[in-house]
Amino acid sequence: MTNQSFRDSTQAMFQSTVDKLGLDPGLAEKIRVANSTYTVRFGVKLRGQIHTFTGYRSVHSEHREPVKGGIRYALSVNQDEVEALATLMTFKCALTDVPFGGAKGGLCIDPTQWSVDELEHITRRFAYELIKRDLIHPSQNVPAPDMGTGEREMAWIADQYARMHTTDINAAACVTGKPVGQNGIQGRTEATGRGVQYALREFFRHPEDVSGAGLSGNLEGKTVIVQGLGNVGYHAAKFLSEEDGSKIIAVIERDGTVVDRHGINIEALHRHIRNTGGVAGYPSGLVLSAKGPARFLEEECHILIPAAVEGVINETNAANIKAKLVIEAANGPTTAGANEILKNRGVTIIPDLYANAGGVIVSYFEWVKNLSHMRFGRMQRRLEETRNGMLVDEIGRVLSSNGLSGISAEFRKDFARGASELDLVRSGLDDTMREAYQGMRAIWRADDRFDDLRSAAYALSIQKVAAAYAAKGL
Numbered sequence: 001m002t003n004q005s006f007r008d009s010t011q012a013m014f015q016s017t018v019d020k021l022g023l024d025p026g027l028a029e030k031i032r033v034a035n036s037t038y039t040v041r042f043g044v045k046l047r048g049q050i051h052t053f054t055g056y057r058s059v060h061s062e063h064r065e066p067v068k069g070g071i072r073y074a075l076s077v078n079q080d081e082v083e084a085l086a087t088l089m090t091f092k093c094a095l096t097d098v099p100f101g102g103a104k105g106g107l108c109i110d111p112t113q114w115s116v117d118e119l120e121h122i123t124r125r126f127a128y129e130l131i132k133r134d135l136i137h138p139s140q141n142v143p144a145p146d147m148g149t150g151e152r153e154m155a156w157i158a159d160q161y162a163r164m165h166t167t168d169i170n171a172a173a174c175v176t177g178k179p180v181g182q183n184g185i186q187g188r189t190e191a192t193g194r195g196v197q198y199a200l201r202e203f204f205r206h207p208e209d210v211s212g213a214g215l216s217g218n219l220e221g222k223t224v225i226v227q228g229l230g231n232v233g234y235h236a237a238k239f240l241s242e243e244d245g246s247k248i249i250a251v252i253e254r255d256g257t258v259v260d261r262h263g264i265n266i267e268a269l270h271r272h273i274r275n276t277g278g279v280a281g282y283p284s285g286l287v288l289s290a291k292g293p294a295r296f297l298e299e300e301c302h303i304l305i306p307a308a309v310e311g312v313i314n315e316t317n318a319a320n321i322k323a324k325l326v327i328e329a330a331n332g333p334t335t336a337g338a339n340e341i342l343k344n345r346g347v348t349i350i351p352d353l354y355a356n357a358g359g360v361i362v363s364y365f366e367w368v369k370n371l372s373h374m375r376f377g378r379m380q381r382r383l384e385e386t387r388n389g390m391l392v393d394e395i396g397r398v399l400s401s402n403g404l405s406g407i408s409a410e411f412r413k414d415f416a417r418g419a420s421e422l423d424l425v426r427s428g429l430d431d432t433m434r435e436a437y438q439g440m441r442a443i444w445r446a447d448d449r450f451d452d453l454r455s456a457a458y459a460l461s462i463q464k465v466a467a468a469y470a471a472k473g474l
Protein backbone atom coordinates (compact mmCIF):
# COMPACT_ATOMS: atom_id res chain seq x y z
CA MET A 1 0.00 0.00 0.00
CA THR A 2 1.42 3.42 -0.89
CA ASN A 3 1.21 6.46 1.32
CA GLN A 4 0.05 9.66 -0.31
CA SER A 5 2.07 12.87 -0.11
CA PHE A 6 0.71 15.68 2.05
CA ARG A 7 -0.33 17.66 -1.03
CA ASP A 8 -1.99 14.65 -2.68
CA SER A 9 -3.93 14.02 0.53
CA THR A 10 -5.09 17.62 0.83
CA GLN A 11 -6.12 17.65 -2.83
CA ALA A 12 -7.98 14.35 -2.47
CA MET A 13 -9.92 15.66 0.52
CA PHE A 14 -10.70 18.87 -1.37
CA GLN A 15 -11.73 17.05 -4.54
CA SER A 16 -14.10 14.61 -2.89
CA THR A 17 -15.92 17.52 -1.21
CA VAL A 18 -16.09 19.55 -4.41
CA ASP A 19 -17.57 16.56 -6.25
CA LYS A 20 -20.27 16.21 -3.60
CA LEU A 21 -21.01 19.95 -3.62
CA GLY A 22 -21.40 19.92 -7.41
CA LEU A 23 -19.32 23.10 -7.64
CA ASP A 24 -18.75 24.57 -11.09
CA PRO A 25 -15.55 22.80 -12.30
CA GLY A 26 -13.95 26.07 -13.41
CA LEU A 27 -14.46 27.68 -10.02
CA ALA A 28 -13.38 24.50 -8.23
CA GLU A 29 -10.13 24.52 -10.22
CA LYS A 30 -9.55 28.19 -9.38
CA ILE A 31 -10.03 27.44 -5.68
CA ARG A 32 -7.87 24.30 -5.81
CA VAL A 33 -4.68 25.68 -7.27
CA ALA A 34 -2.09 27.68 -5.33
CA ASN A 35 -2.03 31.18 -6.87
CA SER A 36 1.75 31.47 -6.64
CA THR A 37 4.75 29.96 -4.95
CA TYR A 38 7.92 31.97 -4.73
CA THR A 39 11.20 30.11 -4.29
CA VAL A 40 14.23 31.99 -3.08
CA ARG A 41 17.82 30.84 -2.78
CA PHE A 42 20.08 33.15 -0.87
CA GLY A 43 23.60 33.02 0.46
CA VAL A 44 24.73 33.90 3.94
CA LYS A 45 28.37 34.06 4.99
CA LEU A 46 28.71 32.07 8.20
CA ARG A 47 31.63 30.29 9.86
CA GLY A 48 33.97 31.66 7.20
CA GLN A 49 32.09 30.34 4.17
CA ILE A 50 28.98 31.06 2.12
CA HIS A 51 25.97 28.82 2.84
CA THR A 52 23.08 28.77 0.38
CA PHE A 53 19.57 28.37 1.81
CA THR A 54 16.31 27.62 0.00
CA GLY A 55 13.05 29.18 1.17
CA TYR A 56 9.46 29.40 -0.05
CA ARG A 57 6.42 31.62 0.34
CA SER A 58 3.29 30.18 -1.21
CA VAL A 59 0.03 32.10 -1.62
CA HIS A 60 -2.89 29.75 -2.09
CA SER A 61 -5.83 32.13 -2.28
CA GLU A 62 -6.23 35.91 -2.27
CA HIS A 63 -10.02 35.95 -2.07
CA ARG A 64 -9.33 37.91 1.12
CA GLU A 65 -6.23 39.95 1.90
CA PRO A 66 -3.87 39.95 3.60
CA VAL A 67 -3.04 36.30 3.14
CA LYS A 68 -1.88 34.54 6.28
CA GLY A 69 0.21 31.55 7.19
CA GLY A 70 3.17 30.51 9.29
CA ILE A 71 6.83 30.13 8.40
CA ARG A 72 8.29 26.69 9.06
CA TYR A 73 11.95 25.89 9.64
CA ALA A 74 12.75 22.24 8.89
CA LEU A 75 15.00 20.27 6.57
CA SER A 76 11.93 18.53 5.16
CA VAL A 77 10.42 21.78 3.83
CA ASN A 78 9.66 21.59 0.10
CA GLN A 79 7.33 23.22 -2.41
CA ASP A 80 4.66 20.50 -2.19
CA GLU A 81 4.50 20.77 1.58
CA VAL A 82 4.36 24.58 1.59
CA GLU A 83 1.55 24.54 -1.00
CA ALA A 84 -0.45 21.95 0.95
CA LEU A 85 -0.05 24.01 4.13
CA ALA A 86 -1.08 27.21 2.28
CA THR A 87 -4.19 25.40 1.01
CA LEU A 88 -5.12 24.36 4.52
CA MET A 89 -4.70 27.97 5.67
CA THR A 90 -7.28 29.16 3.12
CA PHE A 91 -9.88 26.73 4.42
CA LYS A 92 -8.94 27.20 8.06
CA CYS A 93 -9.46 30.96 7.84
CA ALA A 94 -12.74 30.55 5.93
CA LEU A 95 -14.06 27.96 8.39
CA THR A 96 -13.37 30.16 11.41
CA ASP A 97 -14.43 33.45 9.77
CA VAL A 98 -10.95 34.91 10.02
CA PRO A 99 -10.85 37.43 7.14
CA PHE A 100 -7.60 36.29 5.51
CA GLY A 101 -6.57 34.33 2.44
CA GLY A 102 -4.23 31.35 2.79
CA ALA A 103 -0.43 31.35 2.58
CA LYS A 104 2.56 29.52 4.04
CA GLY A 105 6.30 29.85 4.11
CA GLY A 106 9.20 27.59 4.80
CA LEU A 107 12.97 27.49 4.99
CA CYS A 108 14.99 24.29 4.48
CA ILE A 109 17.09 24.41 7.59
CA ASP A 110 17.71 22.43 10.76
CA PRO A 111 17.49 25.26 13.31
CA THR A 112 19.27 23.16 15.95
CA GLN A 113 22.46 23.23 13.86
CA TRP A 114 22.90 27.01 14.07
CA SER A 115 23.61 29.41 16.93
CA VAL A 116 21.08 32.10 17.87
CA ASP A 117 23.20 34.80 16.20
CA GLU A 118 23.49 32.74 13.03
CA LEU A 119 19.74 32.06 13.00
CA GLU A 120 19.07 35.78 13.33
CA HIS A 121 21.35 36.48 10.42
CA ILE A 122 19.66 33.81 8.25
CA THR A 123 16.13 34.88 9.28
CA ARG A 124 16.79 38.57 8.54
CA ARG A 125 18.21 37.67 5.12
CA PHE A 126 15.22 35.42 4.30
CA ALA A 127 12.82 38.13 5.53
CA TYR A 128 14.64 40.73 3.39
CA GLU A 129 14.07 38.61 0.27
CA LEU A 130 10.35 38.26 1.03
CA ILE A 131 9.80 41.87 2.20
CA LYS A 132 11.31 43.42 -0.91
CA ARG A 133 8.75 41.49 -3.00
CA ASP A 134 5.84 42.42 -0.67
CA LEU A 135 5.59 38.78 0.38
CA ILE A 136 5.68 40.12 3.92
CA HIS A 137 3.42 43.14 4.23
CA PRO A 138 0.75 44.29 6.76
CA SER A 139 -1.98 44.56 4.13
CA GLN A 140 -0.90 41.78 1.78
CA ASN A 141 0.96 38.91 3.38
CA VAL A 142 1.34 38.35 7.12
CA PRO A 143 3.42 35.37 8.38
CA ALA A 144 3.34 33.78 11.83
CA PRO A 145 5.26 31.02 13.65
CA ASP A 146 5.06 27.38 12.66
CA MET A 147 7.21 24.35 13.35
CA GLY A 148 10.79 25.38 14.17
CA THR A 149 9.99 29.08 14.59
CA GLY A 150 8.53 31.13 17.43
CA GLU A 151 8.22 34.65 18.78
CA ARG A 152 11.97 35.24 18.57
CA GLU A 153 12.02 34.75 14.78
CA MET A 154 8.83 36.84 14.40
CA ALA A 155 10.47 39.73 16.31
CA TRP A 156 13.47 39.61 13.93
CA ILE A 157 11.14 39.64 10.91
CA ALA A 158 9.12 42.57 12.32
CA ASP A 159 12.30 44.52 12.97
CA GLN A 160 13.62 43.76 9.49
CA TYR A 161 10.36 45.04 7.96
CA ALA A 162 10.45 48.20 10.09
CA ARG A 163 14.04 48.89 8.97
CA MET A 164 12.97 48.61 5.32
CA HIS A 165 9.72 50.63 5.78
CA THR A 166 10.70 53.35 8.21
CA THR A 167 7.57 55.45 7.67
CA ASP A 168 4.97 52.67 7.68
CA ILE A 169 2.84 53.37 10.76
CA ASN A 170 1.35 49.86 10.53
CA ALA A 171 4.71 48.11 10.26
CA ALA A 172 4.11 45.99 13.39
CA ALA A 173 1.16 44.29 11.65
CA CYS A 174 3.49 42.74 9.03
CA VAL A 175 3.86 39.56 11.11
CA THR A 176 2.06 37.99 14.08
CA GLY A 177 3.20 35.79 16.94
CA LYS A 178 5.61 38.50 18.15
CA PRO A 179 6.69 38.76 21.81
CA VAL A 180 4.14 40.61 23.95
CA GLY A 181 6.66 43.37 24.68
CA GLN A 182 7.25 43.89 20.96
CA ASN A 183 3.73 44.46 19.69
CA GLY A 184 2.56 40.91 20.29
CA ILE A 185 -0.62 39.93 22.10
CA GLN A 186 -1.25 38.10 25.35
CA GLY A 187 -2.19 34.48 24.76
CA ARG A 188 -0.69 34.07 21.25
CA THR A 189 2.03 31.59 22.21
CA GLU A 190 -0.48 29.27 23.89
CA ALA A 191 -3.21 29.92 21.31
CA THR A 192 -3.03 26.79 19.15
CA GLY A 193 -2.84 24.43 22.13
CA ARG A 194 -5.56 26.43 23.90
CA GLY A 195 -7.68 26.11 20.76
CA VAL A 196 -7.23 22.32 20.83
CA GLN A 197 -8.55 22.35 24.42
CA TYR A 198 -11.53 24.54 23.46
CA ALA A 199 -12.26 22.28 20.47
CA LEU A 200 -12.34 19.21 22.72
CA ARG A 201 -14.52 20.97 25.29
CA GLU A 202 -16.98 21.88 22.53
CA PHE A 203 -16.96 18.32 21.21
CA PHE A 204 -17.84 17.03 24.69
CA ARG A 205 -20.77 19.48 24.88
CA HIS A 206 -22.55 17.37 22.21
CA PRO A 207 -23.61 14.04 23.74
CA GLU A 208 -24.56 12.62 20.34
CA ASP A 209 -21.03 13.24 19.03
CA VAL A 210 -19.45 11.86 22.21
CA SER A 211 -21.45 8.62 22.15
CA GLY A 212 -20.91 8.35 18.37
CA ALA A 213 -17.18 8.14 19.11
CA GLY A 214 -17.82 5.42 21.70
CA LEU A 215 -17.07 7.78 24.59
CA SER A 216 -19.07 9.17 27.48
CA GLY A 217 -18.90 11.98 30.03
CA ASN A 218 -16.40 14.78 29.64
CA LEU A 219 -12.62 15.26 29.50
CA GLU A 220 -12.15 14.29 33.16
CA GLY A 221 -10.18 11.04 33.41
CA LYS A 222 -9.82 10.58 29.67
CA THR A 223 -6.53 8.97 28.64
CA VAL A 224 -4.57 10.94 26.06
CA ILE A 225 -1.51 10.23 23.89
CA VAL A 226 0.33 13.23 22.46
CA GLN A 227 2.87 13.15 19.63
CA GLY A 228 5.24 16.15 19.72
CA LEU A 229 5.67 18.23 22.86
CA GLY A 230 6.51 21.46 21.02
CA ASN A 231 4.51 24.65 21.15
CA VAL A 232 1.16 23.13 20.20
CA GLY A 233 1.49 19.72 21.89
CA TYR A 234 2.89 21.13 25.12
CA HIS A 235 0.14 23.71 25.60
CA ALA A 236 -2.66 21.30 24.64
CA ALA A 237 -1.32 18.59 26.98
CA LYS A 238 -0.69 21.08 29.80
CA PHE A 239 -4.18 22.59 29.70
CA LEU A 240 -5.98 19.26 29.30
CA SER A 241 -4.12 17.69 32.24
CA GLU A 242 -4.03 20.72 34.55
CA GLU A 243 -7.49 22.18 33.87
CA ASP A 244 -9.72 19.38 32.55
CA GLY A 245 -8.48 16.38 34.52
CA SER A 246 -7.38 14.38 31.47
CA LYS A 247 -4.49 11.95 31.87
CA ILE A 248 -1.59 12.21 29.42
CA ILE A 249 -0.40 8.59 29.37
CA ALA A 250 2.23 8.85 26.62
CA VAL A 251 4.26 11.57 24.95
CA ILE A 252 5.91 10.53 21.69
CA GLU A 253 8.92 12.67 20.79
CA ARG A 254 11.61 12.56 18.15
CA ASP A 255 14.13 10.71 20.34
CA GLY A 256 11.75 8.42 22.21
CA THR A 257 8.50 8.01 24.12
CA VAL A 258 7.60 8.63 27.76
CA VAL A 259 4.87 6.34 29.07
CA ASP A 260 3.07 6.59 32.41
CA ARG A 261 -0.43 5.15 32.88
CA HIS A 262 -0.86 7.34 35.98
CA GLY A 263 -0.46 10.51 33.96
CA ILE A 264 2.67 12.42 32.94
CA ASN A 265 3.58 15.70 34.61
CA ILE A 266 3.71 17.78 31.42
CA GLU A 267 5.40 20.80 32.97
CA ALA A 268 8.24 18.64 34.33
CA LEU A 269 8.69 16.73 31.07
CA HIS A 270 8.64 19.92 29.02
CA ARG A 271 11.31 21.44 31.28
CA HIS A 272 13.42 18.29 30.84
CA ILE A 273 13.11 18.46 27.03
CA ARG A 274 14.01 22.16 27.04
CA ASN A 275 17.07 21.56 29.21
CA THR A 276 18.38 18.41 27.54
CA GLY A 277 16.98 18.55 24.00
CA GLY A 278 14.95 15.32 24.27
CA VAL A 279 13.08 12.84 26.46
CA ALA A 280 16.08 10.58 27.15
CA GLY A 281 16.95 10.46 30.84
CA TYR A 282 13.58 11.73 32.04
CA PRO A 283 13.46 10.38 35.59
CA SER A 284 9.77 9.46 35.82
CA GLY A 285 7.57 6.85 34.09
CA LEU A 286 8.99 4.57 31.44
CA VAL A 287 11.24 6.15 28.83
CA LEU A 288 11.56 4.16 25.64
CA SER A 289 14.17 4.79 23.00
CA ALA A 290 13.48 6.25 19.61
CA LYS A 291 13.27 2.87 17.88
CA GLY A 292 9.84 2.97 16.27
CA PRO A 293 8.34 5.63 18.55
CA ALA A 294 5.43 6.10 16.15
CA ARG A 295 4.26 2.63 17.29
CA PHE A 296 2.84 4.37 20.35
CA LEU A 297 0.28 6.09 18.16
CA GLU A 298 -1.33 2.64 18.14
CA GLU A 299 -1.57 2.28 21.95
CA GLU A 300 -4.92 2.08 23.74
CA CYS A 301 -6.24 5.54 24.74
CA HIS A 302 -9.39 7.63 24.53
CA ILE A 303 -7.90 10.60 22.67
CA LEU A 304 -4.92 10.73 20.31
CA ILE A 305 -3.33 14.13 19.64
CA PRO A 306 -0.81 14.15 16.79
CA ALA A 307 0.95 17.52 17.29
CA ALA A 308 4.19 17.09 15.34
CA VAL A 309 4.35 16.49 11.60
CA GLU A 310 2.20 15.41 8.67
CA GLY A 311 1.45 11.91 7.43
CA VAL A 312 2.04 10.05 10.71
CA ILE A 313 -1.33 8.30 10.57
CA ASN A 314 -1.22 6.62 7.20
CA GLU A 315 -2.27 3.49 5.34
CA THR A 316 0.31 1.40 7.18
CA ASN A 317 -0.90 2.05 10.73
CA ALA A 318 -4.50 3.35 10.45
CA ALA A 319 -5.99 -0.11 10.99
CA ASN A 320 -4.10 -0.40 14.30
CA ILE A 321 -5.04 2.95 15.85
CA LYS A 322 -7.02 2.22 19.02
CA ALA A 323 -7.97 5.77 20.03
CA LYS A 324 -11.67 6.55 19.76
CA LEU A 325 -11.09 10.21 19.03
CA VAL A 326 -8.23 11.77 17.05
CA ILE A 327 -7.79 15.52 17.23
CA GLU A 328 -5.39 16.84 14.61
CA ALA A 329 -3.31 19.45 16.42
CA ALA A 330 -0.68 19.17 13.67
CA ASN A 331 -1.37 20.03 10.05
CA GLY A 332 -2.06 17.02 7.85
CA PRO A 333 -1.21 14.22 10.32
CA THR A 334 -3.71 11.85 8.66
CA THR A 335 -3.41 10.93 4.99
CA ALA A 336 -6.58 10.78 2.88
CA GLY A 337 -6.32 6.97 2.70
CA ALA A 338 -5.92 6.63 6.46
CA ASN A 339 -8.86 8.98 6.94
CA GLU A 340 -11.09 6.50 5.09
CA ILE A 341 -9.78 3.55 7.09
CA LEU A 342 -10.38 5.32 10.42
CA LYS A 343 -13.82 6.54 9.36
CA ASN A 344 -14.87 3.01 8.38
CA ARG A 345 -13.65 1.77 11.75
CA GLY A 346 -15.82 4.36 13.56
CA VAL A 347 -12.95 6.53 14.81
CA THR A 348 -13.98 10.20 15.06
CA ILE A 349 -11.46 12.73 13.72
CA ILE A 350 -11.58 16.41 14.62
CA PRO A 351 -9.79 17.75 11.52
CA ASP A 352 -6.72 19.98 11.37
CA LEU A 353 -8.37 22.84 9.53
CA TYR A 354 -10.56 23.29 12.59
CA ALA A 355 -8.56 21.78 15.46
CA ASN A 356 -5.39 23.86 15.14
CA ALA A 357 -7.03 27.11 14.03
CA GLY A 358 -6.40 28.73 17.45
CA GLY A 359 -3.08 30.13 16.26
CA VAL A 360 -4.47 31.99 13.27
CA ILE A 361 -7.52 33.16 15.24
CA VAL A 362 -5.34 34.85 17.87
CA SER A 363 -2.99 36.06 15.11
CA TYR A 364 -6.03 37.85 13.69
CA PHE A 365 -6.58 39.51 17.08
CA GLU A 366 -2.90 40.52 17.18
CA TRP A 367 -3.08 42.00 13.68
CA VAL A 368 -6.19 44.02 14.61
CA LYS A 369 -4.43 45.19 17.80
CA ASN A 370 -1.41 46.33 15.77
CA LEU A 371 -3.60 48.25 13.33
CA SER A 372 -5.56 49.89 16.15
CA HIS A 373 -2.33 50.72 18.00
CA MET A 374 -3.94 49.95 21.34
CA ARG A 375 -4.22 46.86 23.49
CA PHE A 376 -7.63 45.28 23.88
CA GLY A 377 -9.54 46.36 27.00
CA ARG A 378 -7.51 49.51 27.63
CA MET A 379 -10.52 51.84 27.34
CA GLN A 380 -13.15 49.69 29.06
CA ARG A 381 -11.42 47.71 31.80
CA ARG A 382 -11.69 50.14 34.73
CA LEU A 383 -15.15 51.34 33.70
CA GLU A 384 -16.34 47.74 33.70
CA GLU A 385 -14.70 47.20 37.07
CA THR A 386 -16.38 50.29 38.59
CA ARG A 387 -19.82 49.36 37.26
CA ASN A 388 -19.55 45.71 38.34
CA GLY A 389 -18.38 46.83 41.80
CA MET A 390 -21.34 49.20 42.12
CA LEU A 391 -23.76 46.44 41.16
CA VAL A 392 -22.35 43.94 43.67
CA ASP A 393 -22.26 46.56 46.44
CA GLU A 394 -25.90 47.49 45.81
CA ILE A 395 -27.02 43.84 45.81
CA GLY A 396 -25.06 43.31 49.05
CA ARG A 397 -26.71 46.37 50.60
CA VAL A 398 -30.22 45.13 49.67
CA LEU A 399 -29.45 41.62 50.98
CA SER A 400 -28.19 42.87 54.32
CA SER A 401 -31.05 45.37 54.71
CA ASN A 402 -33.35 42.31 54.42
CA GLY A 403 -31.43 40.45 57.06
CA LEU A 404 -29.70 38.15 54.56
CA SER A 405 -25.99 37.47 54.54
CA GLY A 406 -23.97 39.73 52.25
CA ILE A 407 -21.68 38.98 49.31
CA SER A 408 -18.25 37.54 50.08
CA ALA A 409 -15.19 39.71 49.47
CA GLU A 410 -13.79 36.96 47.24
CA PHE A 411 -16.89 36.89 45.01
CA ARG A 412 -16.89 40.70 44.85
CA LYS A 413 -13.26 40.73 43.71
CA ASP A 414 -13.81 38.06 41.02
CA PHE A 415 -17.07 39.51 39.74
CA ALA A 416 -15.99 43.14 39.67
CA ARG A 417 -12.68 42.52 37.88
CA GLY A 418 -12.58 44.15 34.43
CA ALA A 419 -11.48 41.97 31.53
CA SER A 420 -7.74 42.00 30.76
CA GLU A 421 -6.33 41.53 27.27
CA LEU A 422 -5.73 37.84 28.02
CA ASP A 423 -9.36 37.40 29.20
CA LEU A 424 -10.59 38.99 25.98
CA VAL A 425 -8.28 36.93 23.77
CA ARG A 426 -9.38 33.68 25.43
CA SER A 427 -13.03 34.69 25.22
CA GLY A 428 -12.70 35.54 21.52
CA LEU A 429 -10.84 32.29 20.83
CA ASP A 430 -13.38 30.21 22.75
CA ASP A 431 -16.28 31.87 20.94
CA THR A 432 -14.69 31.35 17.53
CA MET A 433 -13.86 27.68 18.23
CA ARG A 434 -17.40 26.98 19.45
CA GLU A 435 -19.06 28.72 16.50
CA ALA A 436 -16.86 26.95 13.95
CA TYR A 437 -17.53 23.54 15.51
CA GLN A 438 -21.25 24.18 15.47
CA GLY A 439 -21.06 25.32 11.84
CA MET A 440 -19.32 22.18 10.58
CA ARG A 441 -21.33 19.95 12.90
CA ALA A 442 -24.61 21.31 11.49
CA ILE A 443 -23.56 20.16 8.00
CA TRP A 444 -22.27 16.81 9.29
CA ARG A 445 -25.55 16.07 11.05
CA ALA A 446 -27.94 17.44 8.43
CA ASP A 447 -26.40 16.44 5.12
CA ASP A 448 -25.80 12.75 4.35
CA ARG A 449 -23.21 13.59 1.71
CA PHE A 450 -20.84 14.79 4.44
CA ASP A 451 -20.49 11.88 6.82
CA ASP A 452 -17.59 13.09 8.95
CA LEU A 453 -16.37 16.34 10.48
CA ARG A 454 -13.58 16.75 7.93
CA SER A 455 -15.79 16.63 4.85
CA ALA A 456 -18.29 18.94 6.62
CA ALA A 457 -15.45 21.37 7.45
CA TYR A 458 -14.24 21.34 3.85
CA ALA A 459 -17.81 21.78 2.55
CA LEU A 460 -18.44 24.80 4.77
CA SER A 461 -15.16 26.50 4.00
CA ILE A 462 -15.17 25.79 0.25
CA GLN A 463 -18.67 27.28 0.05
CA LYS A 464 -17.45 30.40 1.86
CA VAL A 465 -14.45 30.81 -0.45
CA ALA A 466 -16.70 30.22 -3.49
CA ALA A 467 -19.13 32.87 -2.22
CA ALA A 468 -16.26 35.34 -1.78
CA TYR A 469 -15.11 34.76 -5.37
CA ALA A 470 -18.72 35.05 -6.61
CA ALA A 471 -19.12 38.37 -4.76
CA LYS A 472 -16.02 39.63 -6.56
CA GLY A 473 -17.66 38.74 -9.86
CA LEU A 474 -15.52 35.72 -10.72
Ligand code: NAD
Pocket residue numbers: 145146147148149192227228229230231232233252253254307308309310329330331332356357359360
Ligand atom coordinates in the same frame (compact mmCIF):
# COMPACT_ATOMS: atom_id res chain seq x y z
P1 NAD B 1 7.37 22.86 17.33
O1 NAD B 1 8.58 22.93 16.49
O2 NAD B 1 7.22 23.83 18.44
O3 NAD B 1 7.18 21.40 17.96
C1 NAD B 1 7.17 20.23 17.21
C2 NAD B 1 7.49 19.10 18.18
O4 NAD B 1 7.31 17.85 17.53
C3 NAD B 1 8.93 19.15 18.68
O5 NAD B 1 8.94 18.92 20.07
C4 NAD B 1 9.61 18.02 17.90
O6 NAD B 1 10.70 17.45 18.59
C5 NAD B 1 8.47 17.04 17.73
N1 NAD B 1 8.61 16.16 16.57
C6 NAD B 1 9.00 16.49 15.32
N2 NAD B 1 8.97 15.40 14.53
C7 NAD B 1 8.54 14.38 15.29
C8 NAD B 1 8.29 13.02 15.05
N3 NAD B 1 8.47 12.48 13.84
N4 NAD B 1 7.84 12.24 16.07
C9 NAD B 1 7.63 12.78 17.29
N5 NAD B 1 7.85 14.09 17.58
C10 NAD B 1 8.30 14.86 16.59
O7 NAD B 1 6.14 22.97 16.30
P2 NAD B 1 4.66 23.45 16.59
O8 NAD B 1 4.60 24.91 16.33
O9 NAD B 1 4.19 22.90 17.89
O10 NAD B 1 3.90 22.74 15.38
C11 NAD B 1 3.50 21.38 15.43
C12 NAD B 1 2.42 21.16 14.39
O11 NAD B 1 1.33 22.05 14.63
C13 NAD B 1 2.85 21.40 12.94
O12 NAD B 1 2.14 20.52 12.10
C14 NAD B 1 2.36 22.82 12.68
O13 NAD B 1 2.13 23.09 11.31
C15 NAD B 1 1.05 22.80 13.46
N6 NAD B 1 0.55 24.13 13.82
C16 NAD B 1 1.31 24.99 14.57
C17 NAD B 1 0.77 26.23 14.92
C18 NAD B 1 1.50 27.20 15.82
O14 NAD B 1 0.89 28.19 16.22
N7 NAD B 1 2.75 26.95 16.19
C19 NAD B 1 -0.49 26.60 14.46
C20 NAD B 1 -1.22 25.70 13.69
C21 NAD B 1 -0.69 24.46 13.38
